[in-house]
Amino acid sequence: MTIEARLFATLREGRGKVLKVELGDGATVADLAGRLSIDRKDVAILLVGGRDARLDRPLSDGEIVSIFPPVGGG
Amino acid sequence: MYGYNGKILRVNLTDRSIKTEALDEAKARKYIGGRGLGTKMMMDEVDPSVDALSPANKLMIVTGPLTGTATPTGGRYMAVTKSPLTGTIASSNSGGYFGAELKFAGWDAIVFEGKASAPVYLNVVDDKVELLDAGKLWGKVLSETTDALEQAHGDKARILAIGPAGERLSLLAAIMNDRWRAAGRSGVGAVMGSKNLKAVVVKGSGKVAVADEAALKEAFAVCMKKIKDNGVTGTGLPTYGTAVLVNIINENGVFPTNNFQESVFDKAEEISGEALAEKYLKKKDPCFRCPIACGRYCEVDDIKGGGPEYETIWAFGGDCGVSSLKDVIKANYWCNEYGIDTISAGATLAAAMELYQKGLVKKTEFGDGPELKFGNADSIVEWTKRMGAGTGFGAKLAKGSYRLCESYGVPELSMTVKKQELPAYDPRGIMGHGVQYATSNRGGCHVRGYMISPEILGLPEKLDRLETAGKPGWVKIFQDFTASIDSVGLCLFTSFAMGADDYAALYNAVCGTKITGADFVTSGERIWNIEKQYNLAAGIGPDQDTLPPRLLEEPVPAGPSKGRVHPLSQMLPEYYSLRGWDAKGIPTKGKLSELGL
Ligand code: SF4
Numbered sequence: 220m221t222i223e224a225r226l227f228a229t230l231r232e233g234r235g236k237v238l239k240v241e242l243g244d245g246a247t248v249a250d251l252a253g254r255l256s257i258d259r260k261d262v263a264i265l266l267v268g269g270r271d272a273r274l275d276r277p278l279s280d281g282e283i284v285s286i287f288p289p290v291g292g293g
Numbered sequence: 294m295y296g297y298n299g300k301i302l303r304v305n306l307t308d309r310s311i312k313t314e315a316l317d318e319a320k321a322r323k324y325i326g327g328r329g330l331g332t333k334m335m336m337d338e339v340d341p342s343v344d345a346l347s348p349a350n351k352l353m354i355v356t357g358p359l360t361g362t363a364t365p366t367g368g369r370y371m372a373v374t375k376s377p378l379t380g381t382i383a384s385s386n387s388g389g390y391f392g393a394e395l396k397f398a399g400w401d402a403i404v405f406e407g408k409a410s411a412p413v414y415l416n417v418v419d420d421k422v423e424l425l426d427a428g429k430l431w432g433k434v435l436s437e438t439t440d441a442l443e444q445a446h447g448d449k450a451r452i453l454a455i456g457p458a459g460e461r462l463s464l465l466a467a468i469m470n471d472r473w474r475a476a477g478r479s480g481v482g483a484v485m486g487s488k489n490l491k492a493v494v495v496k497g498s499g500k501v502a503v504a505d506e507a508a509l510k511e512a513f514a515v516c517m518k519k520i521k522d523n524g525v526t527g528t529g530l531p532t533y534g535t536a537v538l539v540n541i542i543n544e545n546g547v548f549p550t551n552n553f554q555e556s557v558f559d560k561a562e563e564i565s566g567e568a569l570a571e572k573y574l575k576k577k578d579p580c581f582r583c584p585i586a587c588g589r590y591c592e593v594d595d596i597k598g599g600g601p602e603y604e605t606i607w608a609f610g611g612d613c614g615v616s617s618l619k620d621v622i623k624a625n626y627w628c629n630e631y632g633i634d635t636i637s638a639g640a641t642l643a644a645a646m647e648l649y650q651k652g653l654v655k656k657t658e659f660g661d662g663p664e665l666k667f668g669n670a671d672s673i674v675e676w677t678k679r680m681g682a683g684t685g686f687g688a689k690l691a692k693g694s695y696r697l698c699e700s701y702g703v704p705e706l707s708m709t710v711k712k713q714e715l716p717a718y719d720p721r722g723i724m725g726h727g728v729q730y731a732t733s734n735r736g737g738c739h740v741r742g743y744m745i746s747p748e749i750l751g752l753p754e755k756l757d758r759l760e761t762a763g764k765p766g767w768v769k770i771f772q773d774f775t776a777s778i779d780s781v782g783l784c785l786f787t788s789f790a791m792g793a794d795d796y797a798a799l800y801n802a803v804c805g806t807k808i809t810g811a812d813f814v815t816s817g818e819r820i821w822n823i824e825k826q827y828n829l830a831a832g833i834g835p836d837q838d839t840l841p842p843r844l845l846e847e848p849v850p851a852g853p854s855k856g857r858v859h860p861l862s863q864m865l866p867e868y869y870s871l872r873g874w875d876a877k878g879i880p881t882k883g884k885l886s887e888l889g890l
Contacts, residue, residue: 227540228533228567236562263524264751269546269853271757285544289524290537290750 220244220280222251227287230257242278249274251284263289295504296358296804297321302400302422304415306488307348307407311422316401322806323889325780326357326401328384329820331373334404335382336823341831345377345480346462346487348408354395354453354493357782361396361501361581363509364799365516366784368393368581375831376479377487378464378637378693379711379736382827383479386740386779388580388588389471394451397497409489414454416446417495427491432457434630435469436598438492446494454492455482456632461683462486463691465637469629473599474580477634479713479735480693504805512798516791520584523790525752530587530786531577535603536566538717538745543611545749545758546853547722549715550611551667552643553708553843556719557852560616564606568618585786593622601625601635604739607717608639609677613646614667624673631681637693640714642676643667644694644707645686653701660685705842711736711833721844722854723748725756725764728864729772731838734824740785742771752789761860765868773817780820819888822880826890835878838865 224238240254252262252274264287265272278284294316301314324330331353343349353373360367370392376383395403398419412427430438438454451471459466459482466482467475476482503509520526529537542548543561550558562568573593579586590599601609601622609615609624628635645665648654656664662679663672665686679687689697694714698707708715713736720727725744733741747767748758756767774793778785781800793810801807828834839845840861848856869876873884880890 225544227544228529228537231567264541264749266544266853269544271755285540287541287544288529290529290533290541 220246220278222278223283224251224255225283225285226255227285228290229288230261230286246278247274248272248276248278248284251278252286257286261288263287294318295502296362296800297326298396298399298401298501300400302403302417303406304403304424305406306409306413306490309409309424311424313420321358323816324820325777325816326360327355327369327371327780327782328373328386328776329780329816331355331371331384331402332382332820332824332827335373335375336827339375341375341827343375345375345380345484348488350375350484350487352405352481352484352488352490353402355402356392356396357780358804359799360782361393362503362803363513363582364783364803365513365520366580366583366585366787367782368583369782369784370395371779372468372476372481374481374484376481376735377462377483378480379713379833380831381711381735381833382824382831383481383735384779385468385476385478385481387468387470387474387476388583388784389474390581391451391453391470391474391495392782393581394495394497396501397499398495399497399499403493405488405490408487412489412491414442414490414492414494417493419496419498430491431460435472435632436630439472442492442494446496450494450496452492452494454632455485456630456681458631458633458681458691459483459486460491461691463633463680463683464693464696465634465641465680465691467632467634469632473629475629475634477636478738482632503803505802509799509802512795512802516787516795516799517584519790519795520787525750525789526585526786530585533566533570534587534589536569536589536601536606538603539565539606540567541749542718545722546849546855547719547758548607548611549708549717549719551614552612552647552706553719553841554647555851556722556849556854558611561611563616564610564618564621566603569606573618573622580784583784585784587786591622593619596623596626598626598629600629604717605635605639608636609642609673612639612643613673615670615673616668617670620670620674624677627674627677627681631678633677633681636716637714638677638680639673640708641680641690641694641697642673644698645690647706648698648701648703653703658686662686708841708843709737710840711837713737715841718745719844719849719854720840720859721849721857723758724761724859724864725768727840727844727859727861728765728768728868731840731861731865732768732772732868734821734828740775742768742775743785744768744771746789759857761864765864766871768868769871770814772821773814775817776820777813777817780816815888819890822885822888822890825880829879838878
């Protein structure tokens, strides 16, 4: 399946902003983070389809995952 | 008295008398300082029913006990007055260096009364205080005003001033200090303008007396470690400033777009904090003793200066459908020059754009100015200038979104609470934040209880933004805690990392007291309740604890919050009950006496 990973702030360094990632069936957000070499401690806000998600959330084809490191307020 | 100087400067602009008054110690202990003390002084001295722009209103510049001390971010002051925009109590907070300098000069607060017969400014050099002619400064923008005053009084002087917007009594006018720091909201700049007071110049050579230096050093070290170790205050805000929120809020589907008609902006990336850092950021611009340094300094074309903040980028960007960051920076610059609140200014332009979109405002009303059309980047810069100068249609804009929409017979198109423009978060997708917006004592505001912290950022813990259960309780605690932070003289951003016990420890070390973290929060509850009492006496009742009809009735059309409206009426009863207020939203006698009110 293909997942759209949207990365923000410092997570973009060396990775890019928006990536299409191919993952096997049953893969979770943690697998996606692993594929992108993103450390768990750098995942502060995690959204799947704009809703809060956890790393063990299984993914389905076409979903959008947004990952933010610890960032700011306003 | 430790922490406080024990002295208030009272300036009557009508008869030009200048008096020194002793600070009422019991009052200071009970209401801390800043927002709390200022509100109590307003309650004691100014009839809540006065016309906010009449000489009977007073303008109070109030510091906190930690302002000017060796505490993280200890440089804040509050401008407290009755708001001409909302009719409520107003207290607008600002950083920079002015607040600390006022403490160094030996004062806890300045109270301005009456109205000068011609433009004046106040010059304070320690206890030497004089009113000087400001005729030549009147009409000047902030950079010109500040340059002229620095030339006259030296560049060590700290300067607070209004721009042409405040002089012209724009209801969106801010009080500016240190060039581009703003006590932005609720039209406090118009109150200053109504008094013919252009500026305050301060130079101080003293030092704030601290009760226990060793304890302060220790508490300071604990707080600094927390600030450095925290992802938001240690890394996020220093690297990207507040603008990093653009993508976060947009990805959550709560980024109000085109005057809250939508809640996802498809061009958010172009105005994001990441884009700002990459293209225009020149350096950080921290306030007094701030280890966080969220302040930005940007350059674009021939313009340079402070900002823009997240809220500003949203107001002129997403809310106006504009994706040109360059033009947002320029609009921000002109707000700072004319002395206008950026949130209200951008949101008012967005309301005008919707009026035009709906055919209510005619093209001819723009005269030779650009069309106020969603997405038209030129229009935000030009109309910000005309709003500041009050020319043509700009004079209508200068009254804010509510009065603008009302004048076309459609006040419901104004995205305001208590006539103050809502900031950059669509409450239809953030349940607690909606309750906070509706109940804020100064009208539409995000910093009276920043529920974005738990509901979006996950601090101190992650709450589901769409859940309603338990949220009224969170709102109450956030509001109370914030009221104390606003009163003690520190920046609210410290609360991403610091808890109530940390503030109490700093306060105790400086003031020589023994309060607990719980006492600190209770003081905030007292402050919240006295603000509420002021508003009730001013005729602003619980019927105004509401949200614009759009947010209660029109479902979000698309994105992660699709189909949502805000269920305010289901949440308010619990909020009132947790506050110990009656079912109508009025503080009960029992609650007031429990708080010593
Ligand atoms: S965090 Fe930002 S606003 Fe607060 S004191 Fe520091 S620089 Fe100023």
